[in-house]
Amino acid sequence: MTAMRSYLDHNATSPLRPEARAAMIAALDAGGNASSVHREGQLARSVVETARAQVAALVGASADMVTFTSGGTEANALALKGAGVERLVISAIEHPSVIETARAAGAEVHVAPVTAEGVLDLDRLDRVLARDKRRCLVSVMMANNETGIVQPLAQVVELARQHQALVHTDAVQGAGKTPIAWPILGVDMMSLSGHKLGAAQGVGALVARDGLTLTPLIEGGGQEKKRRAGTENICGIAGFGAAADAARVRDEAARLTVLRDRFEAGLVDLAPDAVIFGAGLERLANTSCFAVPGLTAQLLVIALDLDGVAVSSGSACSSGKVGRSHVLQAMGVAQDLAAGAIRVSLGWSTREVDIERALAALKTVIERSARRAA
Missing domain, CATH: 3.40.640.10 (Type I PLP-dependent aspartate aminotransferase-like (Major domain))
Incomplete structure (x- = not known):
């Protein structure tokens, strides 16, 4: 990277x-x-x-x-x-x-x-x-x-x-x-x-x-x-x-939990209506799957990529996949919300600066969307 x-x-x-x-x-x-x-x-x-x-x-x-x-x-x-x-x-x-x-x-x-x-x-x-x-x-x-x-x-x-x-x-x-x-x-x-x-x-x-x-x-x-x-x-x-x-x-679960929680807290500050799937349940320390109502996954993935942040809309099992998740469908998530689901997944190379860069990129997208809706 x-x-x-x-x-x-x-x-x-x-x-x-x-x-x-x-x-x-x-x-x-x-x-x-x-x-x-x-x-x-x-x-x-x-x-x-x-x-x-x-x-x-x-x-x-x-x-x-x-x-x-x-x-x-x-x-x-x-x-x-x-x-x-x-x-x-x-x-x-x-x-x-x-x-x-x-x-x-x-x-x-x-x-x-x-x-x-x-x-x-x-x-x-x-x-x-x-x-x-x-x-x-x-x-x-x-x-x-x-x-x-x-x-x-x-x-x-x-x-x-x-x-x-x-x-x-x-x-x-x-x-x-x-x-x-x-x-x-x-x-x-x-x-x-x-x-x-x-x-x-x-x-x-x-x-x-x-x-x-x-x-x-x-x-x-x-x-x-x-x-x-x-x-x-x-x-x-x-x-x-x-x-x-x-x-x-190395067993980095504790470190990644701190980073994931920082990301999710920042996300909710930016978009109080954001939905974090699995919040409150036992989850992998490195994974956050969320949706911001009104924003599509395709928009978020592309906008964040242009701002230097790589995330995905779900499983990478298909080339270029940006679509509704069968996982969220099985959970009964509404189609409009599922269409905006993004996965942020951390790992051994992730640092605090990466989280801050992701939040800054999200802030830009969310604010731009709000101006267009006004």
């Missing part, structure tokens, strides 16, 4: 951490194929296994539970398609990589609704699970990528166990932003993505409990314990491991 721009879209992708960059350059310089038995191959294998341990440590899992993938989308697909279940139950606010994969998985799909606050409706989930005893996988994200609202995973796991269902969580947004302890969480599978932590795009992981059988999406060689064939992306994996280690050690 340049000195005159503020990047506040970490939930879409987080800038490359210096630790990840250094690890990737070292891996590129080392060369070698991790499946080769010679010295260069052994060095490459060492890079992969070091990173595997680093990623596992971030979520409190053991290294042998980690399967590297090309990203969170592939990890979600491996979990949903590879589990071999007859039923899939997903929440209405899942990332498109879960929603679309579930539709294409060949299993019966049930969508569990959320409350108006954006939290999974546990009573409805219980009823959905009770009505059919076929082998089932429940997929509920750890925290929503648009609103930051944390989902009740402990209760989801408890309900799923009562109905002998497996549980997968898309933890792409939660990992590195909120503490994760695999043994306490109790899920069967968890998806992760490197570039949300400050690694490069193109690498992720599926963490799966011991003894779980998964049918691979990609067959060929015996890499990743035959769960994911193909020569490992050693450079990307090295960066992923380094970024995971940096996120675990």
Whole structure:
């Protein structure tokens, strides 16, 4: 990022951490194929296994539970398609990589609704699970990528166990932003993505409990314990491991909470009628999703960008997406308000000056809009 721009879209992708960059350059310089038995191959294998341990440590899992993938989308697909279940139950606010994969998985799909606050409706989930005893996988994200609202995973796991269902969580947004302890969480599978932590795009992981059988999406060689064939992306994996280690050690939730709260207080001062989705609920420390009545998301995204502030209108799953959020729709948010929803997401590189620049840019837009309306 340049000195005159503020990047506040970490939930879409987080800038490359210096630790990840250094690890990737070292891996590129080392060369070698991790499946080769010679010295260069052994060095490459060492890079992969070091990173595997680093990623596992971030979520409190053991290294042998980690399967590297090309990203969170592939990890979600491996979990949903590879589990071999007859039923899939997903929440209405899942990332498109879960929603679309579930539709294409060949299993019966049930969508569990959320409350108006954006939290999974546990009573409805219980009823959905009770009505059919076929082998089932429940997929509920750890925290929503648009609103930051944390989902009740402990209760989801408890309900799923009562109905002998497996549980997968898309933890792409939660990992590195909120503490994760695999043994306490109790899920069967968890998806992760490197570039949300400050690694490069193109690498992720599926963490799966011991003894779980998964049918691979990609067959060929015996890499990743035959769960994911193909020569490992050693450079990307090295960066992923380094970024995971940096996120675990630094644990910036407290710092980011202060910055997020400063932003939201400033926003309300500028626009007392602003709506902050999930305010008062447990949210990721780095995420603020809001709307100012009368201002469209397209206007805000473009105006802030011109003033040197990068934000988004929601999930970055589609190129150039500026439109109504399926997450807010599932929450029952009025269409006019949802059309103005903006997501500000902070990260390791965010500083106080970025928050002040964003508020100054918002002030300009809000005042200009008020003059036009007068």
